[in-house]
Amino acid sequence: MLTYTIAELAREFDITARAIRFYEDHGLLSPSREGAGGRNRVYTARDRTRLKLTLRGKRLGLTLSEIKSIVDMYESPKDTVAQMNRFLAVLAHQRETLEQQRADIDMALAEVKAHEDECHRMLAQSAETA
Template identity: 70%
Template structure:
């Protein structure tokens, strides 16, 4: 079975070991420990997948709480009705947030366009005034 060190995963996913330890503190990763005093973290292929899911969730803008729910679903038996219902709730909540952000961005872009138009109009007026 393939195993990875924290350095291996940090390099592969272009993140810092500190970020990986943070995700571990949040309960998103649970590596085994080896070496003197259990200082060395050993990540399995499954833990690597949990990290990949975590990073994908971050890119999508999910909260750590939502990401943890998704990782927890991955840990339990697949394709259960409860998992799928939970996943749909997470996706619906995230979709609603993104749609609100899109609406907010459209309003802001319209305001910027109006200010640009007004500024251009004022510049045109000052350019045609006699000096």
């Protein structure tokens, strides 16, 4: 069976070992332990896949609890329809959040532009009177 060390996964996914331990603390990964006192973590292909899915979920802006819920669904293929419906609900919520953030950013950019325009107008007016 193919296994990975924490350093190998950190290097492969360009993240820190601390991040991997953080995901482990949140139940997303569950490596076995080897060596004196169980000091060495040993990750399986399953852990590697879960890490990959976790990082993909983070890029989508999902919370760790949302990611764990989705990843855990695929551990037991009981009802694929329910799994897909849950995933669609999470994605719809994330889409709404991102669209609201985009609207907020557009509004903030418009305000910045208005202030810039006002500053340019005042500078031009000051140059004319000097």
